[in-house]
Amino acid sequence: MLKHMEQKNESTPLVTVITATYNLIENKRAKFIIQCLGSVHNQHYSNIEHIVIDGASNDGTLSLLKEYESQGWIKLFSEPDAGIYDAMNKGILKANGKYISILNSDDFFHDPEGIAISVKLLEENDADYSYADARVLKKSGRKFQWKGDLSKLLVGEHYCHQTMLVKTEVLRDMGGFDLSYRVSADSDLMIRLYALGYKHQYVPHCFVTYRYGGYSFHYDAQSRKDHSTSFFHHIGCHIGLSEDDCFQLWQLKFITEQTYKEQLALVHKVPEEFGRDYVYAELKKRNPLGGKQPEKKRYYLFGFIPVFQVSFQKNTYTYSLFGIFEILNVTCFNGKWNYKLLGVIPILKVKYCK
Structure with a gap:
């Protein structure tokens, strides 16, 4: 018997959760999809359908998924696709819900009230889409909270797309994910939602765990290009930013x-x-x-005896006595600072984290 029945009650509109899969067993991710499916099934919201779009897996993943289909947990579709965003678009077309949530196979809802709280706020505020904070889980086991913040849309630190619920009609009107963005079509979608003026709703509740190191993480350079290109074309060109400005501002x-x-x-x-x-x-x-200051800064005793010098080259600051004897070397890269005494002895490392 289906746990989540499609109800006519307007107070609990149907929510469609979409998950894309492909050869999860081969990639040692079977336990992740099991956790993902369970987290949807255990939501306290009473009206959910979970659609799994599989890309014609051939490693046993389909057999695993069919077990959950037979229990009524999921609706399973499997056929070759053109990648994860093509699979998501197929799910959007098959969705029966008023709202759609995209939950990747590695990720899960850690709070069973998440969908219910999101729908409540969407309905009360007649919003087109919602977003929230996410718990980020690193391979090391370290966790930190990613604060949803639309003001950081330009720099690509806005919010995790798995926290979104979006009206199905909105996604279809937009044409779903733009497949020309092979790595960051999710970022492009979030940029277009904002640029087109759809009404958004922040949900002050963290209910999604996102495993750091997913698809876009492995293609960092392309992710940067995708996001900055999309932002420039949809927003940046209208607010005085060049495409290179957007490219430079991504992830600061x-x-x-x-x-x-x-x-x-x-x-x-x-x-x-x-x-x-x-x-x-x-x-x-x-x-x-x-930043990259080509000049050297000299400090003088009595206004004319050079006793101290600071020079900068390739993200490295060098501090010298009399411009000759190096006493400290400081290297900065992506917010990480390494301090070396006499240029060779590491004495301090500083990293700025979210």
Whole structure:
């Protein structure tokens, strides 16, 4: 008997959860999909259908999934596809719910009230989509909370897409995921939702666990290009940002890739709506001495005896006595600082984390 029955009660509109799968057993991810399926089945919200779109797995994954289909937990479809976003688009077309949630096979709902709370706020505020905080789980076992924040859309730190519930009609009107973005079509979708003016609703409740190191993580350079290209075309070109500006601002890469003068000029181009204060604060925190400054700074005793010198080259600050004897070497890369005494003895390492 199905645990989640499609009800006519308007107070509990049907929610469709979509999960894409392919050869999970071969990739040693069987335990993840089992946890994912269980977390949907155990939601306290009474009206859910869980659609699993499989890409014609041939490693035993289908047999595993059919066990859950036979119990009524999922609706299973399996056929070759053009990748994860093509699979998600197929799920969008098959969805019967008023709202759609995309939950990746590695991820899960750690709180059984998540869907219920999200639907309640969507219905009360007549919103088109919702987003929330996510718990990020690293391979080391370390966890931290990713705060959902639309003002960070420009820099690509806005929110985890697995926390979203979106009206099905909205996703279909938008054409679903744009398959031209092979790595970050999810980012493009979130950018388009905002750019098209759909009404959003923040859900102040963390209910999704996202396993760090997923698909886009392995293609970092392409993810950067996808996100910045989409943001420029849909938003950036209308607010005075160039495509290169958007590229530099992604994950705040400009802090280690531009001169200090360029950094400050770029920060001033960022509208308040897209986190100017946050970007500037991060610049001061991660790189307080500025960017790639080609000049050397000299400090003089009595105004003419050079006793101390600071030079900068390739993200490295060198501190020298009389411009000759190196006493400290400081290297900065992506917010990580390494301090070496006499240029060779590591004495301190500092990393800025979320």
